Amino acid sequence: MTHSFDDALTLTVAEAAEGRVRYAGVTPQAYQNMIGPFGGVSAALLAQGMMRSARDGLKLVSITTDFMTGMKDGPYSLSTICHRAGRSTEFWAANIQQADASSPALRATAVFGERRETVEWTEGEMPDAPPPEACEAFVPPRPWAEHIAIRPCINADIFNATSTRNALWVKFTDARPLDDVALVCLADTPTPRVFFIVHGFTVLSTISMTVYLHASDADLAEAGSDWVMIEANAGRGGGGFYDQHARIWSRSGKLLATTQQMVWYKAEKV
Amino acid sequence: MTHSFDDALTLTVAEAAEGRVRYAGVTPQAYQNMIGPFGGVSAALLAQGMMRSARDGLKLVSITTDFMTGMKDGPYSLSTICHRAGRSTEFWAANIQQADASSPALRATAVFGERRETVEWTEGEMPDAPPPEACEAFVPPRPWAEHIAIRPCINADIFNATSTRNALWVKFTDARPLDDVALVCLADTPTPRVFFIVHGFTVLSTISMTVYLHASDADLAEAGSDWVMIEANAGRGGGGFYDQHARIWSRSGKLLATTQQMVWYKAEKV
Known part of the structure; x- marks a missing residue:
């Protein structure tokens, strides 16, 4: 049995060309919010589409998702397009469009990159708090x-x-x-x-x-x-x-x- | 005499249609960085293009600029497109493309909104520091x-x-x-x-x-x-x-x- 989150992210390739893929999906019911799916799941859906479209071996570095209007129940198209493919980075964009809608419901842009060994550091620390079992x-x-x-x-x-x-x-x-x-x-x-x-x-x-x-x-x-x-x-x-x-x-x-x-x-x- | 920053942001309408405007410009020299113009000026250029394209009265709320490759000296096209126009918000995208380039040099997405009176607050305060005159x-x-x-x-x-x-x-x-x-x-x-x-x-x-x-x-x-x-x-x-x-x-x-x-x-x- 697959996880409800992976179920929600199910995408089927509907059309594919160099630097451009269109997926078909159905608005997930399990993660509904007020109007359409929970924002986090919608953003994950766009991330998932672009990750599948991007070159193997590149990792998601940054994603910006814009919530333009609600998603209705039923089928949708998730289209991805590569705006620039460099030696070690790719810049993708995506949107989710429904057949009877005048504009896409969501859009996103993402940057993918090759991860290399570099100097590393983290600033600040996780705040002190009671463990989840006590909350x-x-x-x-x-x-x-x-x-x-x-x-x-x-x-x-x-x-x-x-x-x-x-x-x-x-x-x-x-x-x-x-x-x-x-x-x-x-x-x-x-x-x-x-x-x-x-x-x-x-x-x-x-x-x-x-x-x-x-x-x-x-x-x-x-x-x-x-x-x-x-x-x-x-x-x-x-x-x-x-x-x-x-x-x-x-x-x-x-x-x-x-x-x-x-x-x-x-x-x-x- | 205009300011060097406004000079750098000079754009001329080359083509305009409903929800889509193409501007022509020339890579600004005064604000050059290592490769092409300083990132802040490039982002401002895309912001400026989308602000001019968006409906009068809407204010820039958020802008994400992706730096995909360097800008060469000479002319460029700045294209803007409206992805969604709602009652009180608009979602625009833009890119800068040069004639001999295989992909756009930069792209950006922006959200514009109507400003209304709402409850307001700020978190934190400006840090204590010596005044600029002492630095x-x-x-x-x-x-x-x-x-x-x-x-x-x-x-x-x-x-x-x-x-x-x-x-x-x-x-x-x-x-x-x-x-x-x-x-x-x-x-x-x-x-x-x-x-x-x-x-x-x-x-x-x-x-x-x-x-x-x-x-x-x-x-x-x-x-x-x-x-x-x-x-x-x-x-x-x-x-x-x-x-x-x-x-x-x-x-x-x-x-x-x-x-x-x-x-x-x-x-x-x-």
């Missing part, structure tokens, strides 16, 4: 939250928060080894920052999310299907948009990915 | 550095750095009022993080840079053509790539923009 589950009332477990561990209570800086443990509910597509998906799990400001739930929508991938193969193997910690904070909110910045750590303290997003929100001035 | 100039030996003044103010000495977290004051050498394209340009001025690790200069190239714009019109007016402070840090370097995260503050302490980039580098393990 309570937070379950957003949406289908996707049955498949991704979330346990806030720092500044957990949005109703009494004094800052938007927080951290949570996350993993797939059913065990699944961590890889780059999973990191892209989990990057969208932090509780929206504006909830910590208005001390409650409010209407919002991520419009653009970028993920930078750092994990080596050894880091991913070590992380396995265990919990990862995501710490997040905002920069500034105002005029209808705010940014979120986050770092994803393995349980053993490796920095696996960094991610940021711009979010549209509605909460009015009090 | 020494750092002048990279490249033409662009004649037009953009840089004065490191925190952790200035890469040869004796104990961390990559640093800050610098920047502004256009000749006074020019701050606006969104200028913020996109200045976002690329921080001294490369890997210099603080290897304690010297080394080969590198930004491959992708995202800028989130936060400044209101009032913030920009207040900032005028004065110095802004950019504080920056890295996340993780390894396998040939590292990320940089930065915040741009007005002298009075307003958070004007946040920005991050993924950088390809070569420095080998010692």
Whole structure:
């Protein structure tokens, strides 16, 4: 039996040419959010399409996904195109389009690169926090939250928060080894920052999310299907948009990915 | 006489249709870097093209620029296309292509939005540092550095750095009022993080840079053509790539923009 996340990412080649592939898929039901699939799964879908299109041996380094409109139930086309293939890098773009829609629902750009041995370093450390076993589950009332477990561990209570800086443990509910597509998906799990400001739930929508991938193969193997910690904070909110910045750590303290997003929100001035 | 930065961003409409505009330009000489124009100016050029193409009244919210290959001297085409126009948002893409090149040199995606009154907040504060008047100039030996003044103010000495977290004051050498394209340009001025690790200069190239714009019109007016402070840090370097995260503050302490980039580098393990 395949994992629900891999089921959601199922793509079939519909058409292929040099530097251009079109895949066919069906909007995944298991990971539904408010309107269409959970953002993390949508971004992972585009990542997956581009990873399959890119040259073997190149690794995903960076991906920016723009959420343009909702995805409806039913079939979709995921088109990928190579904008530049260099000796050790490739630049791909992708979008998801549905037959009756006037524009694509999502688009993404990604950079792939050859990983080489270089000087290496990490700045900062995973924050001190209680282990996931000691933290309570937070379950957003949406289908996707049955498949991704979330346990806030720092500044957990949005109703009494004094800052938007927080951290949570996350993993797939059913065990699944961590890889780059999973990191892209989990990057969208932090509780929206504006909830910590208005001390409650409010209407919002991520419009653009970028993920930078750092994990080596050894880091991913070590992380396995265990919990990862995501710490997040905002920069500034105002005029209808705010940014979120986050770092994803393995349980053993490796920095696996960094991610940021711009979010549209509605909460009015009090 | 126009400002050298506005000269560099000069674009002429070559072809226009609904949701698609092609501009003609000439590679700017004043802001040359190692290979082609300084990255900040190239990103500003793409921002400028998309801003001119987007619906009047919408503001630039987010832009991701990918540096795919160098720009040669001479004429170029800057093509913009609207991927989705909603009621209060537009999603544009752009690239810069030169006649004899096999692929575009640069590409970018941007999100534009209507600014509305919402609850607002900023997290953190501008770091304490000596004023620009008390700091020494750092002048990279490249033409662009004649037009953009840089004065490191925190952790200035890469040869004796104990961390990559640093800050610098920047502004256009000749006074020019701050606006969104200028913020996109200045976002690329921080001294490369890997210099603080290897304690010297080394080969590198930004491959992708995202800028989130936060400044209101009032913030920009207040900032005028004065110095802004950019504080920056890295996340993780390894396998040939590292990320940089930065915040741009007005002298009075307003958070004007946040920005991050993924950088390809070569420095080998010692």
